Amino acid sequence: MKAQRTRTEKFNAGRDFTKNCFRINLFNLKALVLAVSLLSVIGIDNINAQELFVSSDGTDEVLRYNGVTGTFLDAFVMAASGGLSGPYGLTFTDDGNLYVSSIGTNEILRYDGATGAFIDAFVAAGSGGLTGPTDLIFGPDGNLYVSSVGTNEILRYNGATGAFIDAFVTAVSGGLTGPYSLIFGPDGNLYVVSINTNEVLRYNGATGAFIDAFVTAGSGGLNLPYDLTFGLDGNLYVTSFTDGVLRYNGATGDFIDVFVAIGSEGLSEPLFLVFREPMPQPPQTTMVPALTEWGLIAMACILGIAGFIVIRRRKVTA
Numbered sequence: 001m002k003a004q005r006t007r008t009e010k011f012n013a014g015r016d017f018t019k020n021c022f023r024i025n026l027f028n029l030k031a032l033v034l035a036v037s038l039l040s041v042i043g044i045d046n047i048n049a050q051e052l053f054v055s056s057d058g059t060d061e062v063l064r065y066n067g068v069t070g071t072f073l074d075a076f077v078m079a080a081s082g083g084l085s086g087p088y089g090l091t092f093t094d095d096g097n098l099y100v101s102s103i104g105t106n107e108i109l110r111y112d113g114a115t116g117a118f119i120d121a122f123v124a125a126g127s128g129g130l131t132g133p134t135d136l137i138f139g140p141d142g143n144l145y146v147s148s149v150g151t152n153e154i155l156r157y158n159g160a161t162g163a164f165i166d167a168f169v170t171a172v173s174g175g176l177t178g179p180y181s182l183i184f185g186p187d188g189n190l191y192v193v194s195i196n197t198n199e200v201l202r203y204n205g206a207t208g209a210f211i212d213a214f215v216t217a218g219s220g221g222l223n224l225p226y227d228l229t230f231g232l233d234g235n236l237y238v239t240s241f242t243d244g245v246l247r248y249n250g251a252t253g254d255f256i257d258v259f260v261a262i263g264s265e266g267l268s269e270p271l272f273l274v275f276r277e278p279m280p281q282p283p284q285t286t287m288v289p290a291l292t293e294w295g296l297i298a299m300a301c302i303l304g305i306a307g308f309i310v311i312r313r314r315k316v317t318a
Contacts, residue, residue, distance in 0.1 A: 050066075050067030050068060051064055051065065051066065051067045051073065052064070052065040052066070052067045052070070053065075053076060053090055053098070055087035055088055055089070055090055055100065056087065057086055057087060057088070059079055060079050060080045060084050060085055060086065060087060060104075061075045061076075061077055061078060061079050061081075061084075061087070062075070062076050062077035062084075062087055062090065062098070062100060062111075062116070063075055063076065064076040064116075075116075076098075076111075076116040077098070077100065077111050077116045077118075078116070081111070081116075081117075081118045082109045082111070082118030082119075082120075082121070083102065083105055083107070083109070083121075084100065084102050084105075084109055085102055085103070085104025085105050086102060086103035086104035086105075087100050087101065087102060087103075088100075088101045088103050088133065088134045088135065089101040089133070089134055089135040089136040089137075089146075089147075091136055091137060091138065092113060093138055093159075095113075096113035096114065097110055097111060097112060097113040097119065098110070098111045098112075098113050098116070099111075099122060099136060099144070101133040101134060101135070101136050101146065102133070103132055103133055103134060105125055106125050106126050106130050106131055106132070106133060107121045107122075107123055107124065107125045107130075107133075108121070108122045108123035108130075108133060108136060108144070108146060108157070108162065109121055109122065110122040110162075121162075122144075122157075122162040123144070123146065123157050123162045123164075124162070127157070127162075127163075127164045128155045128157070128164035128165075128166075128167065129148065129151050129153070129155070129167075130146060130148050130151075130155055131148055131149070131150025131151050132148060132149035132150035132151075133146050133147065133148060133149075134147050134149050134179075134180050134181070135147045135179075135180060135181045135182050137182060137183065137184065138159055139156075139159075139184055139190075139205070140184060140188060140205065141159075142159040142160075143156050143157060143158060143159040143165065144156070144157040144158075144159050144162070145157075145168060145182060145190070147179040147180060147181065147182050147192065148179070149178060149179060149180065151171055152171050152172050152176050152177050152178070152179060153167045153168075153169055153170060153171050153173075153176075153179070154167070154168045154169035154179060154182060154190070154192060154203075154208070155167055155168065156168040156208075167208075168190075168203075168208040169190070169192065169203050169208045169210075170208070173203070173208075173210045174194075174201045174203070174210035174211075174212075174213070175194065175197055175199070175201070175213075176192060176194050176197075176201055177194055177195070177196035177197055178193075178194060178195035178196040178197075179192045179193065179194060179195075180193050180195050180225075180226050180227065181193050181226060181227040181228055181272070183228060183229060183230065184205060185202075185205075185230055185236075185250075186230060186234060186250065187205075188205040188206075189202050189203060189204060189205040189211065190202070190203040190204075190205050190208070191203075191214060191228060191236070193225040193226065193227065193228050193238065194225075195224055195225055195226065197217055198217050198218050198222045198223055198224070198225060199213045199214075199215055199216060199217050199222075199225075200213070200214045200215035200222075200225065200228060200236070200238060200248075200253070201213055201214065202214040202253075213253075214236075214248075214253040215236070215238065215248050215253045215255075216253070219248070219253075219254075219255045220240075220243075220246045220248070220255035220256075220257075220258070221240060221242075221243045221246070221258075222238060222240050222243070222246055223240050223241055223242045223243060224240065224241035224242065225238045225239060225240055225241075226239050226241065226270075226271045226272060227239045227271060227272040227273055229273060229274060229275060230250060231247075231250075231275050232275060233250075234250040234251075235247050235248060235249060235250040235256065236248040236249075236250050236253070237259060237273060237275075239270040239271060239272065239273055240270070241269055241270065241271075242262065242269075243258060243261070243262055244258050244259070244260045244261045244262045244264065244267060244270060245258070245259045245260040245270060245273060246258055246259065247259040
């Protein structure tokens with residue numbers, strides 16, 4: 001009887017071992033499914049978290065779109081929020097908030113970068129003579145630079161308080177008329193389109209003193225330049241209302257070519273442009289299936305060995 005009990009105990013032990021193996025592997029499988037699900041959420045889906053913000057002059061809103069698909073998300077800044085009238089330039093800063101030029105009220109308005117709620121008029125109406133603000137940018141010194149089309153100046157404001165500092169580029173300096181857009185170049189200097197003279201003017205990035213006409217009047221057919229930016233290749237790209245997007249040597253300002261011609265895929269009357277740096281690649285999810293396969297193989301081996309042991313012992317006790 002004692003030997004029989006021993007064989008029964010062995011059989012039960014083998015059966016319990018098999019059950020435990022099954023339970024453990026079922027738990028591992030559930031954990032694996034959960035891990036794959038989490039990876040999808042925090043990895044792949046986060047690529048879609050990039051957002052595009054667009055000023056809607058006709059509705060006095062700032063609209064938000066999915067930065068990958070272009071799908072409309074919401075009116076991030078509601079119509080006329082904080083008195084917004086004629087939103088032109090947009091910029092986010094290190095504090096995460098959104099700054100918008102309100103051309104109709106001659107202000108720079110600040111909005112919560114997470115909710116779009118109005119915070120304040122960061123630059124008060126007409127501060128420093130601001131008239132017709134179009135573009136705005138925070139400079140290397142942390143201060144805010146705003147193009148004042150109505151006075152043909154670039155005005156500078158304290159980047160922390162919004163208080164007026166000075167006319168960084170004084171009225172009509174270097175022949176500036178119609179300064180719609182501005183950008184600090186790789187050399188640290190300030191580049192401004194002069195829409196009424198069909199030029200891109202360059203100013204000392206520290207003093208605001210006029211340096212030269214970096215792109216001379218009408219170079220390459222330049223006509224009514226609204227916007228400019230430096231590309232990833234270091235060259236300067238400028239929209240030309242009647243010609244398309246023109247490219248200039250980023251070091252000399254010499255005309256290179258018509259980078260995008262009018263009529264290209266329907267392009268007409270180009271105004272603003274922006275380059276986006278290459279998007280980060282999604283996390284490599286192929287590692288997870290590989291681990292899953294090895295995990296399943298290991299589980300199968302364990303179950304196979306356990307089953308073999310149980311069957312063998314049953315034969316012995318039979």
